[in-house]
Amino acid sequence: xxxxxxxxxxxxxxxxxxxxxxxxxxxxxxxxxxxxxxxxxxxxxxxxxxxxxxxxxxxxxxxxxxxxxxxxxxxxxxxxxxxxxxxxxxxxxxxxxxxxxxxxxxxxxxxxxxxxxxxxxxxxxxxxxxxxxxxxxxxxxxxxxxxxxxxxxxxxxxxxxxxxxxxxxxxxxxxxxxxxxxxxxxxxxxxxxxxxxxxxxxxxxxxxxxxxxxxxxxxxxxxxxxxxxxxxxxxxxxxxxxxxxxxxxxxxxxxxxxxxxxxxxxxxxxxx
Numbered sequence: 001x002x003x004x005x006x007x008x009x010x011x012x013x014x015x016x017x018x019x020x021x022x023x024x025x026x027x028x029x030x031x032x033x034x035x036x037x038x039x040x041x042x043x044x045x046x047x048x049x050x051x052x053x054x055x056x057x058x059x060x061x062x063x064x065x066x067x068x069x070x071x072x073x074x075x076x077x078x079x080x081x082x083x084x085x086x087x088x089x090x091x092x093x094x095x096x097x098x099x100x101x102x103x104x105x106x107x108x109x110x111x112x113x114x115x116x117x118x119x120x121x122x123x124x125x126x127x128x129x130x131x132x133x134x135x136x137x138x139x140x141x142x143x144x145x146x147x148x149x150x151x152x153x154x155x156x157x158x159x160x161x162x163x164x165x166x167x168x169x170x171x172x173x174x175x176x177x178x179x180x181x182x183x184x185x186x187x188x189x190x191x192x193x194x195x196x197x198x199x200x201x202x203x204x205x206x207x208x209x210x211x212x213x214x215x216x217x218x219x220x221x222x223x224x225x226x227x228x229x230x231x232x233x234x235x236x237x238x239x240x241x242x243x244x245x246x247x248x249x250x251x252x253x254x255x256x257x258x259x260x261x262x263x264x265x266x267x268x269x270x271x272x
Contacts, residue, residue, distance in 0.1 A: 029172060032165070035126035044122045051119040058111030059178055063185050065104045072097035116174070123169055131162050152239025153232040160228070227271035234264035 038044055075094035138154065183206060190199040241248055241257040248257055 028168065032126065032169065035129055036122060036169070038125065038129075041125070044125060047118050047122050051115045051122070054111050054115035054118065055178055056181065058108050058115060059181050059185065061104055061111060062108040063182070063189070065101065065108060068097060068101035068104050072101050119173070123166075123173075126169065127162055127165055130165055131158070134158055134161065150236050150240075151243060153236035155239070156232050156235040223271065227268060230264065230267040230271045234261065234268055237261050237264050 037048060072094055075097050135158075138158075183203075187199045187203060190196075190202060237257070237260050241261065248254060
């Protein structure tokens with residue numbers, strides 16, 4: 001029998017502050033960091049540290065995959081290799097090097113899976129806490145806000161917000177940070193094994209590519225926001241009509257509500 005889930009942070013409804021990050025990715029991540037490093041959960045903080053160690057080990061093992069492949073190929077071709085300076089007893093053992101190559105590939109994947117499993121409770125605790133605080137914040141809003149009948153749009157925005165936080169944490173912790181660490185390692189390897197020009201070309205390519213990606217992403221953000229606003233409006237109309245089903249039927253207004261909803265869907269189609 002699994003142990004019960006940890007109780008939610010208390011008091012929730014006494015908190016008037018909701019996550020309000022500044023502009024930019026760095027400001028958003030700083031605002032989310034207290035939820036990933038909760039002061040009242042030492043067990044989750046230990047998981048964060050262990051997950052980071054597994055991240056580093058996984059990337060180190062992954063960097064060793066091409067080297068083991070090269071050494072195994074050199075051993076099969078009886079070509080002199082740099083492995084002799086480190087592990088001379090493996091120079092003439094292509095089978096052993098092939099096994100090591102396979103273990104390196106499996107090991108890198110195993111570290112990644114272990115990291116994901118270890119960090120999952122931290123990740124879901126952050127999403128749960130933010131969703132609960134958002135729920136409490138909605139109950140603190142004025143009666144006028146709730147009488148405007150925006151239930152559909154609000155519920156859709158809350159759902160989308162939870163998904164966005166999940167995606168942000170996933171991309172940051174599982175993609176961006178590992179990639180940056182890998183870039184540093186690859187640059188160091190290129191400088192050590194080859195001329196510094198190789199590292200300079202690689203870094204310049206990555207910087208240009210990253211700058212172009214950020215520029216295009218910022219350019220298309222306004223279209224994405226327009227699509228989100230239109231989708232929220234369509235969800236508001238649909239849920240509003242269904243909540244007030246008796247009123248719609250009483251005034252025989254099905255066609256009118258359908259036309260309003262179709263107009264909102266047309267805006268979603270155009271924005272998308």
